[in-house]
Amino acid sequence: MKNYKELIDNYEVAVYPKRDLVIVKGKEATVWDDEDYEYIDCVAGIGVATIGHSNPAVVKAITEQAETLITNACVFYNDTRALLLEKLNQITPPNLKRSFLTNSGTEAMEAALKFARISTGKTDFITAMKGFHGRTMGSLSGTFKPEIRKDFEPLVPGFSFVPYNNLEKMEAAITERTAGIILELIQGEGGINIASQEYLEGVRALCDKHDILMIIDEIQTGFCRTGKMFAIEHFGIEPDIMTVAKGIAGGFPVGAAICSDKVNVPFGKHGTTFGGNPLASAAGLAAIDFMLDNDLAEEARKKGDYFVSKLNVDELSKVREVRHKGLMIGIELKEKVQPYLQQLMEEGVLAMPAGKIVLRMLPPAVITYEQLDKVAEVLNRILK
Ligand SMILES: Cc1ncc(COP(=O)(O)O)c(C=O)c1O
Numbered sequence: 001m002k003n004y005k006e007l008i009d010n011y012e013v014a015v016y017p018k019r020d021l022v023i024v025k026g027k028e029a030t031v032w033d034d035e036d037y038e039y040i041d042c043v044a045g046i047g048v049a050t051i052g053h054s055n056p057a058v059v060k061a062i063t064e065q066a067e068t069l070i071t072n073a074c075v076f077y078n079d080t081r082a083l084l085l086e087k088l089n090q091i092t093p094p095n096l097k098r099s100f101l102t103n104s105g106t107e108a109m110e111a112a113l114k115f116a117r118i119s120t121g122k123t124d125f126i127t128a129m130k131g132f133h134g135r136t137m138g139s140l141s142g143t144f145k146p147e148i149r150k151d152f153e154p155l156v157p158g159f160s161f162v163p164y165n166n167l168e169k170m171e172a173a174i175t176e177r178t179a180g181i182i183l184e185l186i187q188g189e190g191g192i193n194i195a196s197q198e199y200l201e202g203v204r205a206l207c208d209k210h211d212i213l214m215i216i217d218e219i220q221t222g223f224c225r226t227g228k229m230f231a232i233e234h235f236g237i238e239p240d241i242m243t244v245a246k247g248i249a250g251g252f253p254v255g256a257a258i259c260s261d262k263v264n265v266p267f268g269k270h271g272t273t274f275g276g277n278p279l280a281s282a283a284g285l286a287a288i289d290f291m292l293d294n295d296l297a298e299e300a301r302k303k304g305d306y307f308v309s310k311l312n313v314d315e316l317s318k319v320r321e322v323r324h325k326g327l328m329i330g331i332e333l334k335e336k337v338q339p340y341l342q343q344l345m346e347e348g349v350l351a352m353p354a355g356k357i358v359l360r361m362l363p364p365a366v367i368t369y370e371q372l373d374k375v376a377e378v379l380n381r382i383l384k
Pocket of ligand 1: 104105107220245
């Protein structure tokens, strides 16, 4: 057998430190390594496999589509893309009408930035401290963390950062050049920080008052993760652009910038070769239908609440706070999280960090209650 670790260590641009595990197979919320050990997967491709690994509906859709048509440029109409666009229109807030389909979250953010500039004729963006929006030059410019920005400066000019959930600071940062305000509703990478209702209503009002586009990044929170199809539904607010990716297509790489009528992009000002290709569209359609047919949003809500209720928080001396909405779960520790991730892995549970001290879990919404019990039991033991 080939030594996969060695091959990756030798031939991959090593941008990620690795866990000592070769994952080769997945089904629902379980993954297997190359020695056939199984793990409960609360990483799920970093919040991607919400409908479960190798979901049969997506496998069938991809297989059938692959036999029919894999690629098609967006200069032609296409049946599968048409149906995915219609589906996105049906499940997103009513004012969001048109989507630009991409292959990743960061590309959706890049589209949102360009669309906001060209639609408003303005140049600048305000975004939140601890916010994360991607790693390409535009989205990185709106990402807070200095360690991942500083080696790539100069970045795109015109971005400013304000404290999250602080409306006064947001208002003070607005200028006549502000094209967009970009926010996550729950900061994922930043530590599972949840926006308040008053804050978001205030931001919406500021955007209306100053002719600014409200750009909501649902790349991590979207597609049932937080107990609603989109986290924006918790707040009853309509954004002007919503970016999505991750959970949209069961693991197939798909993203979108979904836009209201305030967005106008003339022909030729943006484009993509792969975005909206038939294979990706078929995967997205099948995945979204699975979410709707199985009410996965409600599953995520119930299972998130159940899981947190199983944690004996008062007895966990290593824990400062547990924050969650649905199955977007952050356990803030009083110390570094890394050793606990290793311990969890040894106990057959995969989880990840959000910053240095928050243990983040984004399990599939098809995870079983038995699996949640097992994860809670391990955490109750190791975080005591
Ligand atoms: C909130 C948020 N925005 C943007 C991104 C970037 O998405 P991608 O990694 O698909 O480019 C991520 C990825 O983790 C994210 O969590």
